[in-house]
Amino acid sequence: MAGESTIGPDGLFHNAEVTTSGRPVLRRNEVECFLLSSVDLDSEDDPPRFASLRSGNLILTTHRLIWIPSSSQSNASLPPSSLPLASVTHIFSHKKSIKSMFHSPRIRFQVDSVVVVTIVFRGKGDFDGFLTKFWECWRGRAWEEDEKRESEASGSGTGAGTVAQGLYGNDGTVRMVGLAGILRKEQEQWESTDKSLQDAFQDLNALMSKAKEMVSLAEKMRQKLLSAPSSSQNGSGDDEEMGSKEEMQQWMLSVGIISPVTKESAGALYHQELSRQLADFVRIPLEQAGGMISLTDMYYHFNRARGTELISPDDLWQACTLWEKFDVPVMLRKFDSGVKVIQNKSHSDEEVMSRIRTLVTKTETLRTGVTASDAALTLKIAPAMAKEHLLSAETKGLLCRDMSPDGLRFYFNLFHEFDLTNLHFVKDFGTYGEWVKATTLLSV
Amino acid sequence: MRRRPGIGGLQKAAAARDQYRLLGENVAKLRTDMMKEQLATFKSQLEEFARKHKNDIRKNPAFRAQFHEMCAKVGVDPLASNKGFWAELLGIGDFYYELGVQIIEVCMLTRSLNGGLISLQELCSHLRQRRKKDREAVTEDDCLRAISKLKVLGSGFEVITIGKKKLVRSVPTELNKDHNQILELAQGQGFVTVEEVQRRLSWSSGRVIDALDTLLEEGLAMIDNGNKDGICQYWFPCVSSVYSFVGSDT
Numbered sequence A: 001m002a003g004e005s006t007i008g009p010d011g012l013f014h015n016a017e018v019t020t021s022g023r024p025v026l027r028r029n030e031v032e033c034f035l036l037s038s039v040d041l042d043s044e045d046d047p048p049r050f051a052s053l054r055s056g057n058l059i060l061t062t063h064r065l066i067w068i069p070s071s072s073q074s075n076a077s078l079p080p081s082s083l084p085l086a087s088v089t090h091i092f093s094h095k096k097s098i099k100s101m102f103h104s105p106r107i108r109f110q111v112d113s114v115v116v117v118t119i120v121f122r123g124k125g126d127f128d129g130f131l132t133k134f135w136e137c138w139r140g141r142a143w144e145e146d147e148k149r150e151s152e153a154s155g156s157g158t159g160a161g162t163v164a165q166g167l168y169g170n171d172g173t174v175r176m177v178g179l180a181g182i183l184r185k186e187q188e189q190w191e192s193t194d195k196s197l198q199d200a201f202q203d204l205n206a207l208m209s210k211a212k213e214m215v216s217l218a219e220k221m222r223q224k225l226l227s228a229p230s231s232s233q234n235g236s237g238d239d240e241e242m243g244s245k246e247e248m249q250q251w252m253l254s255v256g257i258i259s260p261v262t263k264e265s266a267g268a269l270y271h272q273e274l275s276r277q278l279a280d281f282v283r284i285p286l287e288q289a290g291g292m293i294s295l296t297d298m299y300y301h302f303n304r305a306r307g308t309e310l311i312s313p314d315d316l317w318q319a320c321t322l323w324e325k326f327d328v329p330v331m332l333r334k335f336d337s338g339v340k341v342i343q344n345k346s347h348s349d350e351e352v353m354s355r356i357r358t359l360v361t362k363t364e365t366l367r368t369g370v371t372a373s374d375a376a377l378t379l380k381i382a383p384a385m386a387k388e389h390l391l392s393a394e395t396k397g398l399l400c401r402d403m404s405p406d407g408l409r410f411y412f413n414l415f416h417e418f419d420l421t422n423l424h425f426v427k428d429f430g431t432y433g434e435w436v437k438a439t440t441l442l443s444v
Numbered sequence B: 001m002r003r004r005p006g007i008g009g010l011q012k013a014a015a016a017r018d019q020y021r022l023l024g025e026n027v028a029k030l031r032t033d034m035m036k037e038q039l040a041t042f043k044s045q046l047e048e049f050a051r052k053h054k055n056d057i058r059k060n061p062a063f064r065a066q067f068h069e070m071c072a073k074v075g076v077d078p079l080a081s082n083k084g085f086w087a088e089l090l091g092i093g094d095f096y097y098e099l100g101v102q103i104i105e106v107c108m109l110t111r112s113l114n115g116g117l118i119s120l121q122e123l124c125s126h127l128r129q130r131r132k133k134d135r136e137a138v139t140e141d142d143c144l145r146a147i148s149k150l151k152v153l154g155s156g157f158e159v160i161t162i163g164k165k166k167l168v169r170s171v172p173t174e175l176n177k178d179h180n181q182i183l184e185l186a187q188g189q190g191f192v193t194v195e196e197v198q199r200r201l202s203w204s205s206g207r208v209i210d211a212l213d214t215l216l217e218e219g220l221a222m223i224d225n226g227n228k229d230g231i232c233q234y235w236f237p238c239v240s241s242v243y244s245f246v247g248s249d250t
Helices: A098-102 A127-140 A142-155 A160-165 A179-227 A235-255 A269-281 A283-289 A295-306 A313-325 A349-360 A363-368 A372-379 A383-396 A430-439 B006-059 B061-074 B085-090 B092-114 B120-130 B140-153 B177-186 B194-201 B205-217
Strands: A013-015 A032-043 A053-061 A064-069 A081-084 A088-091 A106-111 A115-121 A292-294 A330-334 A340-344 A399-404 A407-412 B117-119 B158-162 B165-169 B222-224 B233-235
Touching: A032 A127, A032 A179, A053 A127, A088 A127, A106 A127, A179 A235, A179 B006, A179 B061, A235 A269, A235 B006, A269 A283, A269 A295, A269 A313, A283 A292, A283 A295, A283 A340, A292 A295, A295 A313, A295 A340, A295 B092, A295 B140, A313 A330, A313 B140, A349 A363, A349 A372, A349 A383, A349 A407, A363 A407, A363 A430, A372 A383, A383 A399, A383 A407, B006 B061, B006 B085, B006 B092, B061 B140, B085 B092, B092 B117, B092 B120, B092 B140, B117 B120, B120 B140, B120 B165, B140 B158, B140 B165, B158 B177, B177 B194, B177 B205, B194 B205, B205 B233
Parallel strands: none
Antiparallel strands: A013 A081, A032 A053, A032 A115, A053 A064, A064 A081, A088 A106, A106 A115, A292 A340, A330 A340, A399 A407, B117 B165, B158 B165, B222 B233
16 A cells, blocks of 8 residues: 655655566556656646656556656655546646647646646657546546445455456555556456447437438439529529539538539539649649659648648549649549549640650660560650550550560551552661661671 | 410519519528538537547447448448548548558559559558557458548559459459459469369360460569479469568558
């Protein structure tokens, strides 16, 4: 049990018992929840209400905050101390400010409505996790249950409650601490969550029936507003309708119904804004990627840059489809294979085609052809895009393909150069001639 | 309304039309107001739900899965937009969109080894390794939902079932039935031989070689020609359970 000697004039801290290896002795039902090293406990008031406890390990349990001096220091003057959570009256919320970025993280809490204690974290650790656990343990009020149990047990014979818990002996010595205790606590939490889960399911059902109502209502509104042709004569009516169509889209978005951007509507205001934002953002990645970037890459880069409040893939898609309504220098394009890319409007296919043509009519490539990776290197574009370009060049008749165990290669399409009236005539001019020169082995 | 001839009749008809139009607009406005009200009620109900159960959704995968199923039945998509009430109030948007980003990352990193086809199990274990610091567990169901959202991006993200396993595709390569059957066969030992496929599926050797060549081309299969008996083995990293990706860290 806790000793009587205290630190400071108000008897704030109690002495904490530790084992020979420096681990705290936990009481019955007390479970360790968090451990942090390099922690100071300071008094906020001036003059300080108690002597500061510097540089120790802070252990949060379900019942107490225990501070143990780190063994590296000779803190003989400062014995291990504990503070019962029962005497904590308030935990201050942790405000993040510019100043706080340079200081070590701190948490302040109030004890006995009078004294304010500051925990200073000088080491590395999960402070937010600690704060969360601190709240949980404090709210959990595990000591009240103990009192209840003790008053019950005292009336119903000796040692009734001991064996049931199994973790601690009668004399308070520790059998298993730390991990096993935490696991058991989790198990208990799980079981108690079961009951609260039942409530959760009930609430979920109620919510879903409301959502159903919303869906049918939204459908009715949508039918009316979006499909009906503009009926009013005056111009202002059109604007109004446009505004309410936008509003309609926003509502449906809120409820969770994806509606496609139609010719009449400009989509929800959110998507319009996002669309402009994206057009600005995409400029630099596009340049780096050589004028074309896949929608997937875009999603990846944009969300990574955002960090939080990420956008959904559907958001991205909707926003990109809106580009054709605005005057932006980028466009969305879909290839036959289903791949969707973003490209500069100025990035014309013609330009790429001419670059490919130049590539395949070189002597080397007349002989050996190009693969997608060769094209990617020479044209300085992503390999996936290179393949798409080669395929579309083939569709246009510029290239021929050759599938072999070596892979897929593309060659200049010489069929165009054949004289259809005289198929066997081997030309010695034009690209045909070049090809003959390139592929003829020098005979000895 | 009695039809009256002449100017008077025309004027009256015009007035009547105007009146009907006004009425119609009023009804529309009424509907809009009602919609706004309903939306506000719904939002506050969702807020209440979120206050009580936001943590349950984050921490309990079974509850989360149930939640998604019910949304699908009702016809709402909680992951449709970042600005939807669901994502904002329940906070699950970021969870799934971030998961999507991580899935893209893993697929990109492993593509050179497996050609763009990775088993769902392997994907999940890669994800768990990356997310070691996060306290929220990621289940296969969560991955499937995140991937279904990625589909709209057009890079071919899809989940296909071959035999007992689920594979995640991240390239636009279409696999036909023949390829799928070979992949299923490969689940046994991680590889197949031409002879085995011929025997088990009763195909002609030409058909077998065709299919295997396409799989090779797309990078989904690898050849092992170094066996003592000289028989060529075609290995499939995506279905092989002996395959482990060593050396990947964040």
